[in-house]
Amino acid sequence: MSVLTSGDHPDTAPGATANGANAAAVDLGPATALSCRECGERFPLGPIFACTSCFGPLEIAYDFPADGPEALRARIAAGPNNIWRYAPLLPVPADVAEHPNLNPGCTPLVRADRLAAELGITGELHIKDDSGNPTHSFKDRVVANAVEAARAFGFTTLSCSSTGNLAGAVGAAAARAGLRSCVFIPHDLEQGKVVMAAVYGGDLVAIEGTYDDVNRFCSELIGDPIGEGWGFVNVNLRPYYAEGSKTLAYEICEQLGWKLPDQLVIPIASGSQLTKIDKGLKELIQLGLVEDRPYRIFGAQAEGCSPVSRAFKDGHDVVRPVKPDTIAKSLAIGNPADGPYVLDIARRTGGAVEDVNDEQIVAAIRLLARTEGIFAETAGGVTVGVTRKLLAAGVLDPSATTVVLNTGDGLKTLDAVAGTTGPSATIRPNLDSFREAGLA
Amino acid sequence: MSVTVRIPTILRTYTDGRSEVTAEGGTLQEVLADLDRNHQGIAARVLDDDGRLRRFVNVYVNDDDVRFTEGLATPTPDGAGVSIIPAVAGGAR
Numbered sequence: 001m002s003v004l005t006s007g008d009h010p011d012t013a014p015g016a017t018a019n020g021a022n023a024a025a026v027d028l029g030p031a032t033a034l035s036c037r038e039c040g041e042r043f044p045l046g047p048i049f050a051c052t053s054c055f056g057p058l059e060i061a062y063d064f065p066a067d068g069p070e071a072l073r074a075r076i077a078a079g080p081n082n083i084w085r086y087a088p089l090l091p092v093p094a095d096v097a098e099h100p101n102l103n104p105g106c107t108p109l110v111r112a113d114r115l116a117a118e119l120g121i122t123g124e125l126h127i128k129d130d131s132g133n134p135t136h137s138f139k140d141r142v143v144a145n146a147v148e149a150a151r152a153f154g155f156t157t158l159s160c161s162s163t164g165n166l167a168g169a170v171g172a173a174a175a176r177a178g179l180r181s182c183v184f185i186p187h188d189l190e191q192g193k194v195v196m197a198a199v200y201g202g203d204l205v206a207i208e209g210t211y212d213d214v215n216r217f218c219s220e221l222i223g224d225p226i227g228e229g230w231g232f233v234n235v236n237l238r239p240y241y242a243e244g245s246k247t248l249a250y251e252i253c254e255q256l257g258w259k260l261p262d263q264l265v266i267p268i269a270s271g272s273q274l275t276k277i278d279k280g281l282k283e284l285i286q287l288g289l290v291e292d293r294p295y296r297i298f299g300a301q302a303e304g305c306s307p308v309s310r311a312f313k314d315g316h317d318v319v320r321p322v323k324p325d326t327i328a329k330s331l332a333i334g335n336p337a338d339g340p341y342v343l344d345i346a347r348r349t350g351g352a353v354e355d356v357n358d359e360q361i362v363a364a365i366r367l368l369a370r371t372e373g374i375f376a377e378t379a380g381g382v383t384v385g386v387t388r389k390l391l392a393a394g395v396l397d398p399s400a401t402t403v404v405l406n407t408g409d410g411l412k413t414l415d416a417v418a419g420t421t422g423p424s425a426t427i428r429p430n431l432d433s434f435r436e437a438g439l440a
Numbered sequence: 441m442s443v444t445v446r447i448p449t450i451l452r453t454y455t456d457g458r459s460e461v462t463a464e465g466g467t468l469q470e471v472l473a474d475l476d477r478n479h480q481g482i483a484a485r486v487l488d489d490d491g492r493l494r495r496f497v498n499v500y501v502n503d504d505d506v507r508f509t510e511g512l513a514t515p516t517p518d519g520a521g522v523s524i525i526p527a528v529a530g531g532a533r
Contacts, residue, residue: 038496050526052450053485055496216500219525223449223459318495321507335505337527340495 026152030065031091034058034239037341045091047153047236057337058239060091069288073258076250081106083141083247089283090247091240092148101147102173104140105247107132109255109403114371115384119391124401126261128252129374135196136409137330137377138273139169142244146233147173149240155231157182158202161218162234163211163269163330164193165377165408170233171200182230184214189329192412210324212335245273249280252403253290260284260295262400265387267379267407268299268308268353269331271338278345298396299342299353300386302328302361302378308339312353317343327358327416328378330408352395356385364388365410365417375410383407441466441518445475448524454482463522468501469512471522486524496527 026045034043038056049058065072065088072088079085083105084097097103107130116125133140143166150158158174158181160166167183174181181202185194186209198204207214221227222235233241253260260281266274278297284290301309304326307319319339324332336342346353356364361378364385369375376384383404390396410417425437434440445463447455455461461479465471476483488494492512499506500523506514516522 048450050448050450050496052453055450055485055494055526057496212505213503216498216523216525219448220446220523223446321505335498335507335527337496 027093028091028152029093030062031060032063033061035061049236049238060239060243086247086250091243096148100176101144102134102140102176104133104144112372118371119388121398123399126403127374128403128405130407131409135168135172137165138407139165141247142241143169143173143233145244146237146241147177149237150231155229157230159183159230160233161214163332164189165330167197171197171202174202175200184218186211186214190413190415211333242272242276245276246280249277253284258290260290261403263296263402265298265300265383265404267331267383268301268342269333270336271342274299275338275341297345297349297351299346300383301355302326302331302382303355303357305332306355308336308342309353309355312343328361328382330379354386354390356389360385362417362420376406377408377410377413378416379408380406443471443516443520443522446523448526451485454479465516468506468514468516471516498525498527
């Protein structure tokens with residue numbers, strides 16, 4: 001039944017899990033094991049995230065269905081109108097759609113002809129608008145997968161380190177699933193994100209430091225007895241959580257009629273989303289769901305936190321951490337864990353990594369809103385801004401089919417644009433006053 | 441000079457399960473060497489074959505990521521806290 005394995009490696013040394021999880025007792029659908037992305041060592045499915053030999057990140061190894069592309073397409077088409085239609089390709093049990101979960105996904109792929117005209121794009125331009133998820137960012141996709149892993153491992157508390165969007169997604173998903181939540185954020189986040197993270201009733205802890213400080217704190221907490229029974233979605237559940245980003249690749253291709261786009265522009269925070277979209281595209285090719293043809297992946301960062309862009313331009317294959325200073329707080333990870341993999345992917349696919357400054361981010365948010373009626377959060381301003389910059393530099397092909405990601409809702413980052421836009425006029429409630437304002 | 445070293449879960453097989461141990465040394469390099477004398481094999485988990493910090497390990501001396509300071513030559517003053525943390529965590533947005 002199983003012929004195709006993703007993330008497989010000939011070295012199948014068993015290795016013990018730190019938490020003693022038993023693979024036989026865990027039903028996570030097609031997921032069979034954890035495999036180190038660096039050295040290939042394998043581990044039973046469990047709440048672990050780093051290789052005991054080399055500290056490399058662990059990834060899910062699968063036995064995918066082997067019933068051929070037509071049958072798989074039909075299975076997907078018959079599935080629910082959310083990410084669980086792709087359950088045969090995710091580390092989740094077959095009956096996942098029956099569990100209480102936020103059921104994100106199937107967000108619009110918007111054909112952006114007016115934006116294309118402004119940018120000088122002659123091919124198809126699409127915005128994958130993930131602001132339509134339940135908590136208005138792509139984070140619902142990854143958290144939904146983490147919730148299933150948390151259930152499988154018997155965790156009762158859901159937690160994370162977050163720059164805001166993830167905190168809200170975890171709070172909401174925990175509320176829906178009936179789990180306790182306790183999430184950690186830097187103390188200086190946008191108010192909208194803080195309120196949204198807190199409203200679901202879980203514990204929200206603001207830490208005096210940057211996101212990287214919060215992350216370090218959580219890594220230490222997880223090794224402490226306090227953290228026992230806690231599922232940190234982006235730490236000890238990270239291998240399962242990260243797989244949720246593959247659904248962006250699946251959806252984009254299905255929405256294009258099971259075709260690969262030629263070019264994708266993807267924001268980079270830790271780099272996990274970009275690497276998993278690439279993984280998802282490769283899986284679709286392996287499974288025969290799309291034709292095997294080249295695609296190019298472009299990464300987008302904010303200038304004030306651009307360690308991956310810097311490394312790409314300098315020709316390095318490792319990333320030197322930076323201290324973030326940008327309005328794009330959702331991308332403000334100065335020490336991006338998947339940075340080296342992003343560099344590999346951009347180079348392998350003939351893509352690039354570029355950055356834009358805060359002024360360009362705001363201009364791009366307004367451009368997207370004005371041309372397509374999509375109000376993006378700052379991360380969307382980063383991708384649209386980088387698209388514009390790469391087109392001007394002749395790096396992006398204007399005649400190709402291009403997909404640009406917007407991963408969050410502009411209502412979350414109102415402060416970024418509040419000072420640049422507002423009423424055209426303030427008038428008295430009569431026609432003369434309206435005429436005088438020159439708007440009639 | 442004596443420092444405290446926080447050991448991540450995946451390295452505690454080398455420290456009899458202890459999450460914190462003490463080590464001697466005036467730089468991170470010396471601390472890791474001393475750690476390895478008392479917990480043989482642990483340094484090879486943190487350093488690669490060329491003796492550099494592995495790509496997916498973050499080490500902090502007090503609150504500073506040593507990649508921002510002097511790497512393995514970072515001074516470790518008496519009473520300092522050294523934390524060894526897998527770098528994989530990250531990616532919250």
